[in-house]
Amino acid sequence: MTFLKVIVFSVAVLLVYTGFANVLPQVQSDPPKEEVIEAGSLDMAGMIAYGEKLFSGEGTCTLCHNDLGRAPDLLNLDLAEEFALRLEDPKYTGEKTVEAYIRESMLQPSAYVVAGFGKKGSNDSESPMPVVNAPPIELNEVQMNAIIAFLQDRAGIVPTVPLPSADQAPPADTASASPGDAAADVEPPATTGAEAIDKYFCAACHDLEGSQADTGPDLRGVGQRLGRGGIMEAILLPNATIAQGYEPDIMPQDFAEQMQAGELLLIVDYLMALEN
Ligand code: HEC
Ligand code: HEC
Incomplete structure (x- = not known):
């Protein structure tokens, strides 16, 4: 993609998520069928x-x-x-x-x-x-x-x-x-920021919830650095901008497909609130 296309696409994605997240019905999928595995x-x-x-x-x-x-x-x-x-x-x-x-x-x-x-x-x-x-x-x-x-x-x-x-x-x-x-x-969809961070295993790579992982950058103060739009972009289009000192393609590229809009917003709120 050319740089301009990337920008247009990013903006479109951001608009979809910021604008429509609040008006879209929060589709609750049927409770997942659990395949129960009896240990014995x-x-x-x-x-x-x-x-x-x-x-x-x-x-x-x-x-x-x-x-x-x-x-x-x-x-x-x-x-x-x-x-x-x-x-x-x-x-x-x-x-x-x-x-x-x-x-x-x-x-x-x-x-x-x-x-x-x-x-x-x-x-x-x-x-x-x-x-x-x-x-x-x-x-x-x-x-x-x-x-x-x-x-x-x-x-x-x-x-x-x-x-x-x-x-x-x-x-x-x-x-x-x-x-x-x-x-x-x-x-089922996560209902708090911490739950969403858990569900998508962000702490396996980022030092969140005390995990001390350092495959990805320290996200303390990321709100001041990137703002809400920048955080959304980092999650939905991770390769659009690569944090300094890190490589592309390491952060999962499919959060946009996996996450529900509400979960994305919970995660953004959670990260915006992380102190420096
Ligand atoms: C497999 C490891 C991995 C996982 C899982 C992961 N990330 Fe990342 N993340 C990275 C790496 C590496 C970077 C730096 C490269 C880049 O910018 O894409 C990064 C960058 C970021 C950035 C930009 C940071 C900056 O300073 O520019 C944010 C925000 C972020 N990740 C949030 C998340 C969230 C939220 C989750 C869970 C939903 C998550 N990451 C899951 C590896 C990961
Ligand atoms: C955040 C990234 C990350 C995650 C998640 C992760 N690993 Fe690893 N793993 C590594 C790295 C990097 C190495 C190589 C360094 C080392 O030896 O520890 C490794 C090494 C290993 C090795 C030794 C491989 C060898 O060639 O000798 C095994 C076995 C392993 N991991 C199993 C697992 C299993 C099972 C899981 C999931 C339950 C897992 N890993 C999750 C990053 C990860």
Whole structure:
């Protein structure tokens, strides 16, 4: 697109969202059909399938693990080879099994950082990956095991994780989130700014709600810097303007399709109110 077209498009989008958001009926979709997964009923094939859903959906792993170069592209790499290299690397000091390696990657991302993927300026000593059993991702034990089973299966290994027992708490969120079908589609609309920030996992990349993530810029004082229109543009057309020192294509490009107008406005209010 030419620069002018981008501007015209941005303005049109902003008008739609600012102007019409208030007059459009706030369409409430029917409550999503929940696919309830009974923890006790999952066999290993079910665990692998559940792990695959989580990886691209609610686990938000593909926000970073994709083909954009921000993190190892776990869905396309030869995982048998990659994991074998990690276990041989003297820098990896954990138990030498693929299960233990993946678990450590999720629970203590900075214990071993894949070369070239560390936080800027940390010389690969600190990982930008958030811990997955704490907010904003917050996976439970069964969910982490399901993801490990999925990645082990992709690496050609028979999964070694335990199957969930009947008395184990069922997966925290059992709404279906099939690959490509963003988790957001099946969740009801958020009703507060913080809820919307949670729903779209902004805190996985921005230091919000105490996450200390730094894949994206610190948003404190962003209201003074960008104003309401600028914030909307940053969310709906992230590549139109790139924050200084960051690269394009890292922030998800499809919030315009996923968010309801009301949610966008809640997020803008929330960010406008963040102090410097
Ligand atoms: C905010 C970005 C981000 C998110 C979200 C994220 N990761 Fe990562 N992950 C990384 C980066 C960057 C690395 C490479 C640095 C390191 O080793 O920690 C990594 C490394 C890994 C590794 C080791 C890969 C290897 O090649 O050895 C695994 C396994 C992993 N992540 C799994 C996950 C899973 C599972 C999820 C979702 C539950 C997830 N990650 C979510 C950024 C992310
Ligand atoms: C996968 C990581 C990622 C996620 C998830 C993410 N962002 Fe970002 N965001 C970035 C990066 C990287 C930049 C800087 C590059 C750019 O300007 O696009 C950025 C830029 C921004 C900016 C512009 C900041 C400035 O100083 O110019 C705003 C505002 C913003 N994001 C808000 C959000 C909101 C709100 C959400 C959730 C709805 C969100 N982001 C989700 C990575 C992310």
